[in-house]
Amino acid sequence: MASLKDIAAACGVSVATVSKSLGNHTDISAATRERVRKMAEEMGYLPNISARYLKTNRSYNIGVLFEDASGNGLTHDFFSEVLQSLKNEAEMAGYDVTFLNTRVKSMSYVERARYRGLDGVAIACTDWKDENVQKLLESNLKIVTIDHVSDRHTAVLSDNKDGISSLIRYICSMGHRKIAFITGEDTRVTGIRIAAFREALRTAGLQIPEEYILHSAYRDLEKTREMTKQLLDLPDPPTCILFPDDMAAFGGIGEIYGRKLSVPGHISIAGYDGIPIARLTRPALTTFAQDTAAMGRIAARCLIRSIEEPDSYRPEVHLVSGQLLEGETVGRIRSLRG
């Protein structure tokens, strides 16, 4: 409620002096500065960010686009952890976090971000092929992308190559030779994972038939269940299935249990992400945990740095390493050929 004007009046100085006293300007005497600060404190002064924005064009507000194709995003175990971490980091730096409005159809994302005066936007978990998102990426807003690489912006993503190869190495070490991979929808990250899958198998000296690589979608239980069905119906089915993510794995598990098969007795499975719940269900899911806390933290820091040091900042690609979570869903099998 109290404004600079009120404090100025109360202290008998000018508004400019108050502004400078509260900011860290050097051209104010220590005595005056202290007097003003004390009075501001006393009167419960809070800066008016809108007024400040008008002059400085800085809102100290960053936007987040967290919405997948199905209109969720928040209910997405993996990304919500990233968002939580991003939010904490941004807030500690004095920024507030606002959802980029996805429901006002008369404005594009770019327009909405400008309208709200966002200092920057973090994008994750969205339909990257959407024209609206594309235009956002092409705009000159400060942007950081999570789990997606674009040319002009800083990208934060987990080390998918290492993740997939760690899983494959582990699965092979358990004696599996027939490993299938149900992938997510066609994205750059998916491409990296498939390439890593092929390479890891090659390294292990395994030949995998093309029928062992099937395309589903992330977090799509139904579609993943369908693909699992296809795999199990093969004349020579795999002994282990890699799923797009932990959530989708539950779809596959449904199909497996539906056939009265057991995990890992009849078939082994592995997920990807390391969502907490997958550690709590029995058998505990074997998966590769992404370091969501680090991803959110790095994304926030980079975005803020690009906002506060626009001249010196250069976009980077951050590969965040994760960790294999050895659960109980990959069983040891005797190799047929020793």
Add this chain to the structure above:
Amino acid sequence: MASLKDIAAACGVSVATVSKSLGNHTDISAATRERVRKMAEEMGYLPNISARYLKTNRSYNIGVLFEDASGNGLTHDFFSEVLQSLKNEAEMAGYDVTFLNTRVKSMSYVERARYRGLDGVAIACTDWKDENVQKLLESNLKIVTIDHVSDRHTAVLSDNKDGISSLIRYICSMGHRKIAFITGEDTRVTGIRIAAFREALRTAGLQIPEEYILHSAYRDLEKTREMTKQLLDLPDPPTCILFPDDMAAFGGIGEIYGRKLSVPGHISIAGYDGIPIARLTRPALTTFAQDTAAMGRIAARCLIRSIEEPDSYRPEVHLVSGQLLEGETVGRIRSLRG
């Protein structure tokens, strides 16, 4: 980028005329209004909310406090669904949603909300006894609380009494006579649930020993596991356990499986909330689903109504009804006494 001033210059009219043309003022000729609107469209005009806020004290921005004691909130299956729905509803009404900053320790929640110029705040999933939260509730900000009743504000909560009694009725119908309840931490909602539990049992003509009611905390797997242990160690253990929520139930399940007991073979369990994952694990959890979509929607609508119609608006308590989800974790047992 383009401001009213630019449009005014381009159209050869005054700034005020442009402002009124774009707003729905009646005292502008249709011709002028159209000309101005076309030009605004052409120039890609976007209102500057900060400037608007300065004049009108309306930010079209609402805050959300979604943070539990452990610093999470977003990763909370139940509340993240509520938030998702609240966000959708608010955004459709033209509002943006901003997290109430919980990390800048030099400002209280009230101060931060004022600083950010929030039109209102929705509170859920927080430590209601926290002094900071208390002050927020006592402030004259527009507030709606979710899953918590306070005197001066609109509250949106699920019909806990109906939820618990539905569960008990169902569990009794499956033949159970010895039903235990591990509760969440001591809150008004917990109180309602405990009362409902006692009443439902009384109605069913059952006497339950006090040792069957234990206090844990919501979403606390460890503590809930500990309580489950206590129940199983009783000389006369229950045949069915009601958990504080679905998440906590997994803690209990861990203890049960740890003893090589089966669900529902040896012991039956039920959760509360109806989080999606609980339907995907096997055996599927029997639980009571809260209508999170409705809760978020109602909360957003009420908050916005209280903002837009401050004079006619009166606080209300909304009881949102839920639905029993018959899973597989409550088994049928033969009653000992027929």
Add this chain to the structure above:
DNA sequence: TAAAAATGGCATCATTAAAAGACATTGCCG
């Protein structure tokens, strides 16, 4: 007395609300 330090005045950011002004149309009376 000049230089240095401290403070104040004022324009500015984009918007809106209230009030005033410009202009045309209508009604009424002589």
Add this chain to the structure above:
DNA sequence: CGGCAATGTCTTTTAATGATGCCATTTTTA
């Protein structure tokens, strides 16, 4: 029927919101 006031429609002027930063001014110090 002409002229003047009244009414109504449309538009502009002015002021105000709160903070900042440049530049000018005043005060202090060397």
